Amino acid sequence: MSHQQRKVLVATGIGHFVEWFDFGLYGTLATIIGMQFFHTNDPATALLSSFAVFGAGFVIRPLGGLWFGSLGDRIGRRKVLATVILLTSGATFTIGLLPTYAQAGLFATVLLVLVRMIQGFAAGGESAGATTFLAEFAPASRRGYFTCWTDSFGFMAFVAGSGLVLLLTALLGEAAMNDWGWRIPFLLAGPLGWIGLYLRNHLQDSPEFEALRKSHQTEPAPLHRALTTGRRALGFCIGFVAIKAVVHWMLQTFIPAYLVATLHFPALDAYTITTLGLLAVAVLVPFMGYLSDRVGRKPLMLAGCLGLILFAWPAMKLMASGEVFPAVLGLLLVGLCIAAFDGASNAAMAELFPTRIRYGSMAIAYNLAVALFGGITPWLLAWLLTATGNPLSPALYVMAAALITLLTVLRARETAGLPLRA
Numbered sequence: 001m002s003h004q005q006r007k008v009l010v011a012t013g014i015g016h017f018v019e020w021f022d023f024g025l026y027g028t029l030a031t032i033i034g035m036q037f038f039h040t041n042d043p044a045t046a047l048l049s050s051f052a053v054f055g056a057g058f059v060i061r062p063l064g065g066l067w068f069g070s071l072g073d074r075i076g077r078r079k080v081l082a083t084v085i086l087l088t089s090g091a092t093f094t095i096g097l098l099p100t101y102a103q104a105g106l107f108a109t110v111l112l113v114l115v116r117m118i119q120g121f122a123a124g125g126e127s128a129g130a131t132t133f134l135a136e137f138a139p140a141s142r143r144g145y146f147t148c149w150t151d152s153f154g155f156m157a158f159v160a161g162s163g164l165v166l167l168l169t170a171l172l173g174e175a176a177m178n179d180w181g182w183r184i185p186f187l188l189a190g191p192l193g194w195i196g197l198y199l200r201n202h203l204q205d206s207p208e209f210e211a212l213r214k215s216h217q218t219e220p221a222p223l224h225r226a227l228t229t230g231r232r233a234l235g236f237c238i239g240f241v242a243i244k245a246v247v248h249w250m251l252q253t254f255i256p257a258y259l260v261a262t263l264h265f266p267a268l269d270a271y272t273i274t275t276l277g278l279l280a281v282a283v284l285v286p287f288m289g290y291l292s293d294r295v296g297r298k299p300l301m302l303a304g305c306l307g308l309i310l311f312a313w314p315a316m317k318l319m320a321s322g323e324v325f326p327a328v329l330g331l332l333l334v335g336l337c338i339a340a341f342d343g344a345s346n347a348a349m350a351e352l353f354p355t356r357i358r359y360g361s362m363a364i365a366y367n368l369a370v371a372l373f374g375g376i377t378p379w380l381l382a383w384l385l386t387a388t389g390n391p392l393s394p395a396l397y398v399m400a401a402a403l404i405t406l407l408t409v410l411r412a413r414e415t416a417g418l419p420l421r422a
Helices: 003-028 030-037 043-059 061-075 077-095 106-123 126-137 140-172 174-181 183-187 189-201 207-214 222-229 231-262 267-295 297-319 324-350 355-374 377-388 394-411
Strands: none
Touching (some): 003 030, 003 106, 003 140, 030 174, 043 231, 043 355, 061 222, 077 106, 077 183, 126 324, 140 267, 174 183, 183 189, 207 355, 231 267, 267 297
């Protein structure tokens, strides 16, 4: 790995870490946010309301993907990624300053929704852009390893968010955390955002894009080209992302609230279990990315999907035991399966599209899938629990999403080791 490639990997990864630390904090603190911003005495209703606002950030993500993806294919990856991190960090910092429902009534709820939508719009340009950027710097033989770091750094960000909430809860106590301590993680987004912005502003654009720009061959209408010539690839990308969206946001957002509100774990235990599970995924993903460069993308993606279909229910049963150790094992079981899938899937998505429309095409497909499958996940899983009264029912949605992705992967061709198309 050259010095330039190592610099790009670190700077892009840290920027991605900051982006998802910011965006994911809302999910980690969903239970507290429900109490602070919604007028209800029923914790379950407050949590559903909080998850509904969480989903609002995802509804607007496809619009952000359309906007930033098109810009990324026309003016370059680096400039767009710098803008995205600035917007997200600013919006996250603002959440830490918002008045609560007790202070401002419905106006506080409206402000929360607006800021969350700004977060979602900006996030529409992040994952596709970071994956595109890394894929275009990576050697063909190591593209799986390079691109999987976006997911690894993303999970590290979730670990940091969950770990910070765990630390603050332990130091301040649940009462103080619920009263004012929840603001601290959001306020940290300000300085973290400036660090990410600095790193991204000091990178060069990808050699693949620079070659197009210097030869005046960049695509003037990338979205039109994607929708007219790349519909099949867009379909594959949406199918690939379905299971990523569901499991990522289940682990990061739904599980902490599920452990507390449904399984009645103490908040400290719930954050400990979640942090350990997310940390395991973050550590495993790079190994899976390395493996995908050796055995191919499809074997790992299929193994991840099959594992979730077979083990989602037993994993939820372990969590529902009410004991910390079995709950950690259950989360690790799900984490192992999604790590196998994530290790291969980012490269597989980047390899679907030519360079001139890669950023925009991935942004369209990725964010559409996330809006359809990911944003609704916490709310739908909470609704399933309420509707069925069965603490294992969330596993059914995970299994259904895994089946959709499994069928998509079976029809896709193997792309490991192939050069990127211009």
